[in-house]
Each structure stands twice: as structure tokens, then as C-alpha cells.
Amino acid sequence: MLVTTAKATHAQTRRHNNRLVLQTVYDQSPLSRADIARATDLTATTVSTVVGELLEEGLVQELGAVSTERGKPPTLISLNKDARHILALDLSRKVFQGSILNLRGEILHRQYSPLQNKNGKDALAVVHKLLRDLCQATTTPLLGIGIGAPGIIDPNNSVIRQAANLGWYNLELGELLTQEYGHNVQVVNDTQAILLAENLFGTYKNSSDMVVIRIGNGIGAAIMCNGQLLHGNGSGVGEIGHVVVVDGGERCTCGNDGCLETIASSRAVIQQAKALAALHPGSALNQLTQDGDPITIETVVEAFRLGDPVVEPLVTRLGYHLGNSIAHLVSVVGTPRILLCGGLTELGKPLFDTIRFETRRRCLTARLTEPEIGIVTLTTNLSDLVVMGAAATLLTNELGLFW
């Protein structure tokens, strides 16, 4: 168990009060100094001092006074959401996204750079190009740089332990970028970034327990318990896609056979759909790709919507295996809420019903906890979610918000 060994000094108290006031303004602004004092239980003098410091830093601003029935009208304080901007990158898709965000996590600017199957140093060059372009696109002082990256990340040290698709192993990305750009850099796993975005800006703001599962070419879970994101310092927390669920199954990218990803990832579903299309010439899968287009997740979703009987068992199998893995996950962390994301979620209610059925059927904890199993709430644009979450890590680490 963690033993607190730090001394509770005046400096700590001040930092704590500072955070408390900023968080209060962040959550409830506009509000007067008296409102802040009421909300925080701090004395008027302390609030006045802290607000003075925050005004000086430009993080909050004074709005006009509100008229009251009598007495001097109080001046309202609000967050100056554009006092600092954040550069954030999503490196989890084939086209990297770079964005500029404000302190509310609002995306002010997006640009893209296709990876074109590059890896290693070449992939890193794409990162640099995006960051240089973003630096040129803003004149606002920066809070820092947030990176959402695929694979196994040590977020404490901003090291990418393993991102197979990018050919990055033990890449000290944080230190590298800090040296190059002179800003604070936070690197976080892409699925964990999505969870942070949902947890800080989404419908389930400030939930202390939730899980996000991203189903793309990989399958990974981000897990928050007791208000803490499990990250395991690069130990592979949430790598549920790489557990063998079919003994002697197909070869996985991780080198193993029969992992969940060999059955339930986008890549696996497309492969299964191709095999089915070849066996069933009359399938909607073939009608939808008559122009020689390849079968994509969108094709599968559309064929399923059209009621193609060939696709139906594929969706059932998908739900069965996802439900099974989620049952194991729920039995371990007993979470009340699981949000899925990725193109396959477009299969909609029938897929979710199968997942829910299997999860409940296979797991006592799920019957007790009755976890909500749904879809992410903010947007289905995953790159936007990743940059929002990556930006959020800066808000936490640099401003002490949300912690």
C-alpha cells in the first residue's frame, strides 16, 4: 500500500488550494470570489490571493460585474480557456492526426499526415512534420504536447515500450520531443486517451469506475478503478486482444495463435467476410463490392443492415467472443460501465445485445453489477477522442486539474 512520506508543508497547502480554486473555476465558472470561497471552504483572503495569482498567469479572467439588489456588484471570474493551447497527436491510425486544443479540450485545428506504411525512424519523421506544422499554426503560449500512441506505453516516463505496427520498441518519445520542442510532453496509450476524454469531457464526467474497449485492427481496454487509470507502467494492462480464446486458432500479429484479435478485430472480421463472400456468390457482400472495391468494415456493416444471412453468424460469433472476454474483464474489475468504440460498433443493437447476453450469461459479477455496455458518447471520431484525452493528460500534469 502506498505510504505517504511527504511532509504537509505550507507549499503543499498552497499548491492544493491553488488547484482547488482552479478546478472550481473550471467546473463552475463564471462565479464570484465569494462563490469560490463558499464552494471551497477557503477564507476570502486565501481565495483573493489565489485568484490574483491565477489572473496574473492569465489562466482565469474577470468578467463584468453582475448587478445585485444592493451593495457593490461582485466581479465574476471565469476560465480563460485560450490562455494556453495544447498540441496533441493521435498516432493510432493509418493517418496521423495533429490538433490544437484549448484548455476546455475543444479542438481548434486539425491536420493529417498519412503514415503510408512507414515505421521506425520514418514514422517518427511523420510525427516531427506534424508537430512542426502545428507549432507554426499557433501563436498562443503552449501548455505542452500530448501524444496518444498505440501499443504498450509507460506513461510515467512517456516511453513507448512496444508499438509493433510502428516498429517502435522502448522509444523514449517524451524525452526526445521535449528536447526537440522545449515543451512538456505526455505520452499515453490511445485507448486510455479515449477513456480520459470520455471521463473528463463526456457524458460520464468524473465517473470513478469505467472501461473503454477499442475494437480496431487491435483490441485493447482502458480501465479506470477507484478514480485511477490502471496503467501498470508499461506492463500491458488492458491488452485483452492478446489472450488466446481459441486453442490452436489462427496466427496473431503478436506471434501467438488464437488471440481474441484473430477473431474479433476489424482485420479478422474483414478476413472472415472475404472468405464468406467467396463461398456465397449471392451475398450482399459481393453485390456491394461489384465495382472491385475491397470488402471493408463499412461493407460488412452495410450487408448486415441489408439482412444478409451470410453476415449474421459472423456478427453472432463476434458478439460471443467479445462477450466472453468482457465477462472475464468484469469478473476481475467489476466495473459498472463499459464503452466500446471502433467501426464494428456500427453493427449496432444486434451486436451489443449479443455481447450483453454473453457477458451476463458467463459471469456472476456481471449479473450482480449489471454493467452498462454501450458506445462512447462524445463522438465516433476516434482520432478526435484520442487528441482530447492526450490533451487532458497535460491539464492534469501541468495544471493539476482532474486529480
Next chain:
Amino acid sequence: MLVTTAKATHAQTRRHNNRLVLQTVYDQSPLSRADIARATDLTATTVSTVVGELLEEGLVQELGAVSTERGKPPTLISLNKDARHILALDLSRKVFQGSILNLRGEILHRQYSPLQNKNGKDALAVVHKLLRDLCQATTTPLLGIGIGAPGIIDPNNSVIRQAANLGWYNLELGELLTQEYGHNVQVVNDTQAILLAENLFGTYKNSSDMVVIRIGNGIGAAIMCNGQLLHGNGSGVGEIGHVVVVDGGERCTCGNDGCLETIASSRAVIQQAKALAALHPGSALNQLTQDGDPITIETVVEAFRLGDPVVEPLVTRLGYHLGNSIAHLVSVVGTPRILLCGGLTELGKPLFDTIRFETRRRCLTARLTEPEIGIVTLTTNLSDLVVMGAAATLLTNELGLFW
């Protein structure tokens, strides 16, 4: 994410400093006031005040002065481990154990009361009898009562949500016992209690990430991540025994079919051994039970040690299924250490080797994290472990230690 909304007041600072000094004395005593000041970074005046208060409460004591080369010899301070005693019960076995422990978690007294298949109010009467006997057996002021109970517990409210074997559902045991005995009561799940005992008093003292899996008639996991015990407020965290691992398998006590417990619990293993003994008259299982004794876990372990070929596949199957469930668990929480306990662990190295092999084989995270999979370290007497862990929750909640 948890947002700190409390004010950092002087009272908080004092409480924090108090805990800090007590924890330092707990971990490092004997030591002088100057040693404490060095270890905590607190001023000599503050240390003096806090030590004064702790002396008054009797929690610490002054030892003789140590001789130094020159100057006034400093007085040494140490924990007064018998300043308070703790009553703790283990309700997870067929014979309830009641114990008296000191502030070091040392067991000073044990007594037992067989449950004799009682449940509901009758089982509760056994608890009362044990507690009354323990109260009579001690004259030391009590810190409180700790209860380690089977099933799904809400430790924040000390409510037993579901303990099927005892027939207790939503039993507000904490409130009930507080009213009856006038002491603070903490109720904790038995496996979580074992984890706390290992984490506070065992070889892996102060690990921030570890898992304990108890394999008895039930199978449950206690999980600590980032220094926090996952408890989920009664949501069924760690109920890995009740996940279906064999579709259409045998009926489980939870009403479902094919749960891990139907294959890998003590009860299931005994059942399998009985079936094998009936099929193989020459089996050591039969030779060991010639006197008409029933087959027990001890029989199975002994037959396995004797090299009985009938028992071998049973152990392999056990290791296979435990390894599979542990693989799922590791993929979720990526833990570096898993300690097993229960009679079946006596099957020793061959069982553990199979579990380790399956866990690694089935799970990328396990290959990255290489979790240690071993046996609990303090004692194989599980009731002792449970009462130690239950007592530890009092040390945390009443004295602010270990947090």
C-alpha cells in the same frame, strides 16, 4: 477521476503529520525524535508535539536513552504494540476462527467455533458467541473488530451483499456488531484480507501491485493496483470463480453452468477424483482410502505425490483452467505478482509449472510482465492470514496506518 474538493486546513495538516510520525515509528522504531524529524522532514518542534500526543495516547513509548559519544543521550521512541488489541474473525471456513491481535498484527489468542452447516441467524449466533468469548479473554483497550467474510462485501459500509454458503444477503454486519459491542467494526472479503495481510506483514510488504487467488470450495481473487485494493463497493470484483469457462459444463453453486469453480475448486477436484477412483480400482486414491475414509484434497495431493497416473491428468486440467483464467486476469490488470493459497497449492511445482506455462502461453501481457506466480508467504494457515488482514483494516481506518 476523483476531484479533490476538501480544503487543506491546519487540522488536515496536523492529522497528516500525526499519521506520518506514527507510520515512521511503526516502520523504523526504535528511533529518536531527531531520527523522526530527519525521516519525515518535519521540524523538531512539530515532531516533539506529535510524539507527545502519541505518548499520551499510549501508542508509542519511550525506551531508555542510547549512549552517544558526547552530549545528552537521545531517548528512543518505539511502537507500543500492545497499547490496543484487535478482535478479528475469519468466517470463511467451516470452523470460524476468532483471534486477538496486537498492533503488529501478531496473533495472541485463537479460538474456534464450528459452523456445523448453520446459516442465516444461526450462523450469526456463532459469530456472537465467538465475539463474546474474545471480549472476555482480553482486558486491553480495543482498537476495534475486524471481520473477514466470504462472498461479496461492500467494505465501505461493512455490508455483506451476498454470502451464499452462510445464507446472508445484504446483511449490515458492521452496523449490527457496532451497536452490540460498541466498537468500530470493519468487514472485508476473506481473500482481500489475505492480500492485506501479505501486503502489510509479508515478504512483499508495501507492494503497490499484487493479486491473491484463494482456491478452496470457492475461487476468488483479491487485486491491488496502484497501491489500492480494488473492492468495487460490493460489485463482485475478483469473482473469477464464477466465469463460465466450459460451455455447457456442470452446474455451479451460483446457478450457472461450467464456471471455473465447477472444474478447479477443491469441491470439484474431489468430485473428479471420486469419479476417477471408481473407474480405476488400482488407483492410489483407493489405496489411501481403504479404511472407508472419504477422498479429500489431502488424499488427492498424497496420491499425486505417489505418482498415481490416474491423478496426473486431473492436475494438468486444473493447471490448464487456472492458467487460462489467470491469463485473462493478467491481460486486464497486468500485475507483477500473483500469490495462490488453499489446499490445492500443496500439489506443488507440477501444478504451478502448468499454471505458469498456460498463463504465459495464452497472454501477451504475461510474457511482457512475466508475473511471478507463487504461494502466499506468511503462513499456509489461511484463517490466520484472514484475521491478520481483517485486523489490518482497523490499523488503516482507526490509526491511519498503511495509507
